[in-house]
Amino acid sequence: MNVYRVLIVEDHPFQHQYLTTVFQAAGGFEVELVWDGATALQRLSRSHYDLLLSDLMMPQMDGVQLIQQLAQLHRPPALALMTAASRRMLLGSGQVAKNLGLKVAGLISKPVREAEIISLRERLDDLTEQARTFSRRPRGCRARSTLIKALENGEIQAWYQPKKSLRDGRIVGAEALARWVHPAEGLLMPGAFLDEIENAELEIELLTSILGQTLGAQAQWARMGHSLPVSINLPTHLLDQPDLVDQLLAQVRVNQADPRQITFELTESSTTQLSSNYYAGACRLRLMGFGLAQDDFGKGYSSYFNLVSTPFTELKIDRSLVLGCGENDGLASALLSITELGRKLGLTTVAEGAETQAELAVLRRVQCDQVQGFIISPAVPRNDLAALLREDGPRPALL
Incomplete structure (x- = not known):
């Protein structure tokens, strides 16, 4: 089983504990948690992560603003979004990310469940295999x-x-x-x-x-x-x-x-x-x-x-x-x-x-x-x- 590094952005203390437990139960993840988008961007500038999971409803820098900043990174991780807001808000935010060229691994309505985390891992497996296939192809444009x-x-x-x-x-x-x-x-x-x-x-x-x-x-x-x-x-x-x-x-x-x-x-x-x-x-x-x-x-x-x-x-x-x-x-x-x-x-x-x-x-x-x-x-x-x-x-x- 592949093990993926995940950075979670969530400002609620209970959710920190809950999400840690759910990811551990699903298996295949190394999880780090931060409280806000600014700290997340600092971590991403220093270390590589396979997945960023962010709440949309965040103080100071909301989830949509974080998406816009994430798209400016040289090698952004895959993105998953979660929210207790409406499903339409989640879908709309996902479109922001896709239109900015980010790889969206999941859109999750809270409360987050273990089955959804397992689906995230499967999606990351797919993205990893796609990257390997792409790397085996000849570089540059064909004549x-x-x-x-x-x-x-x-x-x-x-x-x-x-x-x-x-x-x-x-x-x-x-x-x-x-x-x-x-x-x-x-x-x-x-x-x-x-x-x-x-x-x-x-x-x-x-x-x-x-x-x-x-x-x-x-x-x-x-x-x-x-x-x-x-x-x-x-x-x-x-x-x-x-x-x-x-x-x-x-x-x-x-x-x-x-x-x-x-x-x-x-x-x-x-x-x-x-x-x-x-x-x-x-x-x-x-x-x-x-x-x-x-x-x-x-x-x-x-x-x-x-x-x-x-x-x-x-x-x-x-x-x-x-x-x-x-x-x-x-x-x-x-x-x-x-x-x-x-x-x-x-x-x-x-x-x-x-x-x-x-x-x-x-x-x-x-x-x-x-x-x-x-x-x-x-x-x-x-x-x-x-x-x-x-x-x-x-x-x-x-x-």
Whole structure:
């Protein structure tokens, strides 16, 4: 078992004793406690800690101010927050930390329980393994020629995460997600190479590669008797390219495919230089028959005006609103509002990131149309999705 150094910031004497006892019972921790944020920052400047656990309601320097100071450290520890205040306050403070680039290991409502401390240890185990994996990767940015070769050789592949209907449990679509089957490093997830693709200005090459692979996969599934629509991520800033829509349509037509079977998900990670390019590209995609999805709705800068002024066909609900909705009435209420809005606008609502039966139950209750997530299936190669389609069979199979 790994042993982690933890610094706890708490101003109540009873909590000092209580937290020491709980961490000792959980095992795997060396714990130090301080009374305020200023002292915590002094300790962090002199020593390395794996985790900082801080109360939000603190005198002089509150927990949010401590988060802001923590983000300025060269090597900040992972962060966990605890409070007796509302869950919304806890979630909001967690977003402050995440947006500042901190690794948030846990958000805990007081009283702190041993099971939650064990979850913190498991999260620290995960972060440690991620750091080891990252350290084994080649340093620096891969050469553009290396990325081009990976695209040309078919190492960067489209894998497919199925979407299931929450009405009858059948697979009704899929999302194409990029995976790099690297000959030396093994399977790489998008976070390991998408930034390099963007920096090398190869995003259009990646997009057309994923589209081409998807059209081939759809043809394979069609021969099995399954006409399966697929959604593909499209970085929004690519709509600045005036010929992008024509290029995508030409690729579909060359493959004798139907653009109505492809939905492009506009991501929030970027935007166009001119708002007119955004609306022109979105409208032209729809005019050519492609579906259009607002990705990650409920996260970041997605707005109601953007939703009603763009000809979307699909509304993707961000996983941050799905995670834990089975135990959080606030999240469940937000999901109800979004799905009702989607129905009124004539949009198919798709929930991302479902992981538990409790979350599925909420999504059914609010009448979300479709769901994707690990409880259904991770992204898989196209032949594996073909096997899932065979298992799905001709009759509805309830989740």
